Amino acid sequence: MNDVMILGDVKEGSLDIRTLELLGVGKKLAGDLGVGLSVVLMGDAVSTVAEQAASYGPDRVYKLEHPLLKGVNPDMWLASLQQACKQINPKIVLLSHSLIGMELGPRLACRLNTRLTTDCIDLSIDPEDGLLLRTKPVSGGNAISVFKCPGEPQLATVRANVFDPAEAADGNGEIVDMVPEIDESMITVESIEVVKEEVVALDKADVVISGGAGLGDEDGFEILQDLSKALSKSFGSVMIGCSRVAVDKGWISSDHQVGLTGTMISPDIYIAVGISGAIQHLVGMIKSKKIIAINTDPGCNMFNVADYGVVEDYEKVVPALVKRLEELS
Amino acid sequence: MKEIGIIVCAKQIPDPEAPLSDVSVNAETQEVVVDAPPVISPFDENALEVAIRLKEELGAKITVLSMGKKVSDTVLRKSLVAGADELILLQDDAFEKLDSHSIASALAGAIRKIGEFDLVLTGRQAGDWDSGQVGLILGEILGLPCINLAREIKVEDGNVVVKKVIPEGYERVRAKMPALVTVSNEVGELRYISRTKMLKMLKGVGSIPSWSAEDLGITLETLQKMGIMTLSSPPDMRRDCQFIEGTPDELSDKLAAVFKSLR
Structure with missing residues (x-):
């Protein structure tokens, strides 16, 4: 055969x-x-x-x-x-x-x-x-x-x-x-238990808001969560993603990781906050329909693949945006 | 209890997270050229961090193996400063662009030469070729229990107990040591080493042993190349970025308008 x-x-x-x-x-x-x-x-x-x-x-x-x-x-x-x-x-x-x-x-x-x-x-x-x-x-x-x-x-x-x-x-x-x-x-490796966790299905999201090393600490994801809530009033399914570095630092669980060794996604809108744009991350989100990047470093690679760019500290712009979106809704 | 022996396989690679402007593809030499200093592959650093934590908790002797045509000990010495006890370079002109099986065979030769060990740790994949094979093949060659994609590793009563990544969460598994475990980034990044500490401790590091194919008892005919037919640049990913400017309040107005237009 x-x-x-x-x-x-x-x-x-x-x-x-x-x-x-x-x-x-x-x-x-x-x-x-x-x-x-x-x-x-x-x-x-x-x-x-x-x-x-x-x-x-x-x-x-x-x-x-x-x-x-x-x-x-x-x-x-x-x-x-x-x-x-x-x-x-x-x-x-x-x-x-x-x-x-x-x-x-x-x-x-x-x-x-x-x-x-x-x-x-x-x-x-x-x-x-x-x-x-x-x-x-x-x-x-x-x-x-x-x-x-x-x-x-x-x-x-x-x-x-x-x-x-x-x-x-x-x-x-x-x-x-x-x-x-x-x-x-x-059997050389014995299974003790399978633990099911709540896992985000990032590939099902309409909008993904991702944070990376530029968030500075894990509290940054709370600010992204506020934006997620505000956007979910206008868009279907809004989820939180992240870069590999954010997982390595222990800020967020790996089911949120976008990229080569995370999830490959193509949402309608991808918002990259404090993510420099390493190639391993880009291959996981480049098929997004619209990409919005927020980063303090104007030279960072994420701006090369983004449709919209904001060069500003996310801790200033994101809360202001959340407030504005809430006023409009 | 006697100290456990941990072998960490760490590969030196061109910085996989270098800015894209510093990266180019040379189709002729079939190489990705990175205009930045080489690094230890990130997932291998994760594996080293696990080893150091086990050493702190239980006592362990950590041996780092790094293989390549030419390995820079200045890059790999970082592992000693971080907490490894011994670094052995496996260097030979014949080690260029080998396929995963040949690399694993050479590593297996080195591990047999070392003799006693309880745990072999590797990163889940190396950031240059992203193949993700050497660790598991090494485990097979050495006839060890293999556990892939660990996000937490403990040692209890001669067993390694691992939380391994599965689609729906994690599975807790146990294997009798010696065993091989591949490590994923969930375990956490390699501890921070200040530049001052690095420079100070590097002075105390003696000469680093280097083993050749011959030292490992490898006949060159058994080594196979990767079989690269072509290497080319990926499709262009660039888009025209429209920069939005203003005070945070103005930015939020303009961004809100962008979101409205995308609804």
Whole structure:
């Protein structure tokens, strides 16, 4: 077998959108190579999502069900995925660049003695040798690099929101049961508890107000919160974001972080307060429709990508703006 | 209890947060050129901070490993001033632009040479190539339990107990040491070191050992390059910024009008 194989992510009992994107790009690559497309699904019960995956027209959907695959124990998932690769013998394996994909990818590459490229934004086949050309932003986004690596399977993790999701197809893929050979003795990292926290869904916001090192201290986020309240009277969903530095300083939790290792967003309005505009931050918000920057440093990079700029101390201008917005409402 | 051994892998990279005007792409040499002093990769600094906190809490010997074609010990000596006990540079012309697996193999060679350790810490990814692979591959090569994306790390009764980042919050996990943990920025930034302290303490630092591929028992044929086909500049992100000026009151009037126009 020489398939293109993708690993599916299940979210709330349904195929994650990232998986549909993998199906989209996987189908294209399989077409270019003239080979089949296989989807691997793992979990304690994945029959329903397997049916769902099959409706997008892959050639095969491999179902690996086991009580130990409930949740995501990386040791169990890795062993099962390694086994699936051995049995399917794919030419290309694609994982999403999700938290689990980031963890499984490098370990799988090592175990299969192949080379991985992470966080790819484009994938194509080199017609000369049939190897995968892997396009990936590097240096935080300061450059774009294309890699080609030896080894089989050809392995990549894929960035979200880049490829068009697959559309439902006519032909239904065959569903194949595969029994994972795993047991508890293979667990090296034991889960003690999963703690759910209130997590902001920044990618769902209409307006994001972000603070960075320029806020000076964590109280600065209270001032941004006041602006958020004032704006939420006129705009749908207004949320608070931040730069990586604000998280490092312990001012705010990381679910608020915008950028390469945070959330990538494209709100209607992005307000950057005291953020200098490091490339790793910009790649996470540059698709915002309008960008407003407030910063005391007129030379800071954020002004280069902003539509509107205010060179002033935010502690002066933001409270005045909040007051003005309240008067107007 | 005996002191634990912590190995921190720290990479020297061009400053990933240098102003964009100081950054350029050389397509020919396939390098991102940064006109600013090199730094320790930020997530590796996070890992070092975790190690120093564990040392303060439990006692530990911290060894920092830094690998590259040429590593500047002036950059890496910062780790000693911050609280690491030993710094070892892994330097060799053959270490240029290696792929993640080859880097991890060399680091594994160095760690085996060191011998005893309980914990290997790396940053979640390096700020130059953003690959995020070396730590986990290193763990696999050494046959260690691997924990990715730690936001808090504790050591209890020979186990490492980690809060790891998951989409819905965090998961508390436990592994028997020795283990490998990759560190995310939630753990907090490396402690501040004043320039005076830096200069004063640097004087007390002796010579830094440097190991070559040969010292690590690596045959050069096993080292593979990254496989870069092309390196190019990203699409231009610049917009025409309209600067709004005036007193805070005037600014708030004008900004309120901007928001009104965007509704």
